[in-house]
Amino acid sequence: MPFHQAGAAEILRSVQKDESYLSHLKSSVADIVQRSFGTRTWLNVNQYSDVLCELGYYTLTTLCLRQTLGEEYTGIIQVDRNRRRLPSHLERTVMVILQCFGPKVLQLGLAKFEKSVRVGSFSTYLRPELRNIILQQIPKLQYSLTLLHRIHLAVFYFSSGFYHISKRMTGIKYVLIREWLGDNAASQSFKILGSVLFLHVVLTLSYAAYTNLFAKPKTSSKRTLSSCYVDSRKQCPLCLEERSHSSVTPCGHLFCWQCIHESLQTLQQCPLCRYHVLPSQVVPLLNYD
Structure with missing residues (x-):
């Protein structure tokens, strides 16, 4: 069968x-x-x-x-x-x-x-x-x-x-x-x-x-x-705009502060490499160009 x-x-x-x-x-x-x-x-x-x-x-x-x-x-x-x-x-x-x-x-x-x-x-x-x-x-x-x-x-x-x-x-x-x-x-x-x-x-x-x-x-x-x-070096992978308040995940990827936190509310993974990320692990970068 x-x-x-x-x-x-x-x-x-x-x-x-x-x-x-x-x-x-x-x-x-x-x-x-x-x-x-x-x-x-x-x-x-x-x-x-x-x-x-x-x-x-x-x-x-x-x-x-x-x-x-x-x-x-x-x-x-x-x-x-x-x-x-x-x-x-x-x-x-x-x-x-x-x-x-x-x-x-x-x-x-x-x-x-x-x-x-x-x-x-x-x-x-x-x-x-x-x-x-x-x-x-x-x-x-x-x-x-x-x-x-x-x-x-x-x-x-x-x-x-x-x-x-x-x-x-x-x-x-x-x-x-x-x-x-x-x-x-x-x-x-x-x-x-x-x-x-x-x-x-x-x-x-x-x-x-x-x-x-x-x-x-x-x-x-x-x-x-x-x-x-928008220069790819300054672009947020989530919103595709120039990054605002650049922030880095433990895996080394850069996002807008608001974009990455909104993403982590749905799934606690890096949107690019799927590495497990907690909101508390995201680090804002000051004076980063």
Whole structure:
């Protein structure tokens, strides 16, 4: 008898359980590095240690044909897109690589492209007007990726198929191996959540379109281009504006004081690297440019 496809509730609980274990693993590694080599060394390797922790976790579970702790907790197992066999070794390898390195490579690629346009060799071949236009579009591209991820989540809430983009790209699905753990009653609630998320995306895009088409300030184009661009070194990753009252998290990332505290009220993790952060650990930087 074929297994039934896992619902959004089981997949989401599995992801939350895995993130809990990964957070504990990253905190333990960070504590060991800090105690052994000092805070400065930890800040230098922190961005790489998080990726390596994830890679090690999924290597010992998914790549070894074992369930992750979250998957075992909710009674689900990975299968191919036809739900007839386990994913091949190539499919699992590609999925793990995309999940561990995809966001970091995309983030570093955009940062490197912005730097090359702003002060690198690429900037010497561009006219100043074109260079300003490209720099102005980079924050919009970054926010477009955020909207794309929200659309992906909304589709997941409706179809209960793929929570991670890496699994959608490789076609890896989940089925229930212990059906009595399934929560069919939650499907309607998730569909409502997906509708709200779709509505939020539509309103965001509508407001952006209205602002760009009908609410442009009556200033010269040259002044508009220069005033809209915010240097990435001074930009808050949350509001995408120039940082106000710059504050630093224990993992070394900079945000506006108000933005990071509002984020931590919802989830006590760094929005960039998901390192566990308490509001009391955020340090305001005085006289920081």
